[in-house]
Amino acid sequence: PYDNPNLGFSLEYPSDWQKEESLSFTSPQGGVGDRAPEVINVVTEVLPSSNFSLDSYTDAAMGQVESFENFQLLNSSSTTVGGLPAHMIVYTFTDELTPLQNLQAWTVKDGIAYVITYGGVPEEFESSLPALQSVLDSFSLQ
Numbered sequence: 265p266y267d268n269p270n271l272g273f274s275l276e277y278p279s280d281w282q283k284e285e286s287l288s289f290t291s292p293q294g295g296v297g298d299r300a301p302e303v304i305n306v307v308t309e310v311l312p313s314s315n316f317s318l319d320s321y322t323d324a325a326m327g328q329v330e331s332f333e334n335f336q337l338l339n340s341s342s343t344t345v346g347g348l349p350a351h352m353i354v355y356t357f358t359d360e361l362t363p364l365q366n367l368q369a370w371t372v373k374d375g376i377a378y379v380i381t382y383g384g385v386p387e388e389f390e391s392s393l394p395a396l397q398s399v400l401d402s403f404s405l406q
Contacts, residue, residue: 265402269406271308272308272373272376272405272406273306273308273346273378273403273404273405273406274402274403274404274406275306275399275402275403275404276398276399276402277304277395277398277399278395278398281304281395301384302382302383302384302388302389302391302392302395303381303382303383303384304380304381304382304395304396304399305380305381306378306379306380306381306403307378307379307381308376308377308378308379309376309377309379310375310376311372311375311376311377313375314374314375315375316372316375316377317372318349318350318351318370318371318372321351321370321372321377322351322370325351325353325368325370325379326340326353329353329355329357329366329368332355332357332358332359333357333358333359334356334357334358334363335355335356335357336355336356336357337353337354337355338354338355338356338365339352339353339354340352340353340354341353343369344371345369345370345371345378345380345400345403346371346373346378346403346404346405347404347405348371348372348373348405349371350369350370350371351369351370351371352367352368352369352370353367353368354366354367355368356386362385363385363386364383364384364385364386365383365384365385365386365389366381366382366383367381367382367383367389367393367396368380368381368382369400371405373405378403378405380399380400380403382396382399
């Protein structure tokens with residue numbers, strides 16, 4: 265389990281993943297081709313006002329990811345994070361010649377955006393989705 269009262273959330277992550285100080289959780293090396301570990305990170309962002317809407321944040325977030333090299337949106341849907349309405353996207357892009365695939369889910373509460381990102385190389389992406397789902401299911405806002 266991971267608990268961060270200063271940022272107002274807690275979650276559980278797989279016991280064989282390593283927590284990084286930047287609040288990233290890294291999978292053990294392995295998987296198809298052993299090219300790169302999968303990473304789950306959580307970012308909080310203070311928004312311009314306490315009544316900043318989920319729709320406004322979604323528009324801003326989409327504008328940011330659409331600028332990634334070779335960006336391709338695979339899925340965009342409503343979901344919940346920490347029991348709150350949220351938005352989730354799955355997309356591919358290229359980073360320094362490496363094709364990557366990300367899933368991002370975000371929600372907004374009291375002027376703070378909570379963004380959970382899972383990423384890895386496309387051929388290993390599916391193998392760690394159960395780990396990501398357990399993180400999303402355990403994520404709670406305090």
